[in-house]
Amino acid sequence: MSPLTLFLLASLILLALGLVGLITRRTLVGMLISVELMLNGAGLSIVAAAKTSSLTGLLDIHGQLAALFVMGLAAAEATLVLAMVLVVQRRFGRITMDSVSTIKGSNCESH
Amino acid sequence: MNDLIGQVFNAIGALLADLEAWLSPYLPGQSKVALLAFGFYVLLLLGGGLTAILARNLVRATLGLIITFLGVAGFYLLLASPFLAMMQLLIYIGAVCVLIFFAIMLTKNTSDGEEASLPRLANLIYAFLAGLAPLVVAGPLIVQGTKDIVTRQPVDSGTNLGEGLLSIDLLSFELISIILLVAMAGAVYLAWRPSGGEERA
Incomplete structure (x- = not known):
């Protein structure tokens, strides 16, 4: 197996773990943790694939910069999710996914 | 004292050389120490990742996430991207994990909170099936498609x-x-x- 295979399989494992966590977790914070796992797998696969010019036709620099952008987006996403978790906690008293089942204007009373 | 440290280093070097000689028939053409480091990082990734998705206490789950981030930082080092490894430590462990800790703290989600009990068995089975899907679909494709790729690794400043x-x-x-x-x-x-x-x- 080439080194690229090993790195891509490692990032695939991260993706699978994050997917399992995203489905089994019930709170928003737990789902945020799983999404961070998957984003890490994405960055790892980008860097590993850009190391081979024959596969992607790109320079190594492009892959590293793309992974840096993934990190920046993950930080922005985590900030927004923290604010959303606070709002959900304030309005519903819990942060489970099934507590956020009413939207503005619907007649159901909130929990 | 210096003699002692030198002896320890010599012993470690001899041990690594022995290990490399022992592994060389099984793994031709690969750098053995790099493979050992890769295996160690995979262990970090698996242990941390499983803790992150299965721990019933969200603080423990975040600690598992930190371990996983450390493993991925090690992967970046092996990929000759030291700057990315540093950024991984700074941004993910230094910023994102602290944000998650803040979220846990501000919502008072303690160990007897919403995640305290395991999900139903059926849900767990469905989730693991869903996690198997990318492995089954993309795994053989990756192994087939990247078999003969030669990786070049210039160290970038x-x-x-x-x-x-x-x-x-x-x-x-x-x-x-x-x-x-x-x-x-x-x-x-x-x-x-x-x-x-x-x-x-």
Whole structure:
């Protein structure tokens, strides 16, 4: 197996773990943790694939910069999710996914 | 004292050489020490990842996430991207994990909280089936498609990255600064509670 295979399989494992966590977790914070796992797998696969010019036709620099952008987006996403978790906690008293089942204007009373 | 440290280093070097000699029939053409490091990082990744998705206490789950981030930082080092490894430590462990700790703290989600009990068995089975799907679909494709790829690994300094940010990726660089600004403003707007007043709908 080439080194690229090993790195891509490692990032695939991260993706699978994050997917399992995203489905089994019930709170928003737990789902945020799983999404961070998957984003890490994405960055790892980008860097590993850009190391081979024959596969992607790109320079190594492009892959590293793309992974840096993934990190920046993950930080922005985590900030927004923290604010959303606070709002959900304030309005519903819990942060489970099934507590956020009413939207503005619907007649159901909130929990 | 120096003699002792030197002896310890010599012993470790001899041990690694023995290990490499022992492994060489099984793994031809690969650097054995790099493979050992890879295996160690895979262990970090698996242990941390399983803790992150299965721990019933969210603080423990976040600690598992930190271990996973350390493993991925090690992967970046093996990929000859030391700057990325440093950024992984700074951004993910230093910023994102602290944000998650804040989220746990501010929502008072303790060990007897919503995640305290395991999900139903059927849900667990469905989730693991869903996690198997990418492994089954993409795994053989990866193994087939990257069999003969030769990886070249020049060590890049941060200087090249900085030049790249200001030339080829200038537009993305500016866009991500706008995105970060908007995300920060949006987060403050969402979480803002005027003092004494009613909460905004």
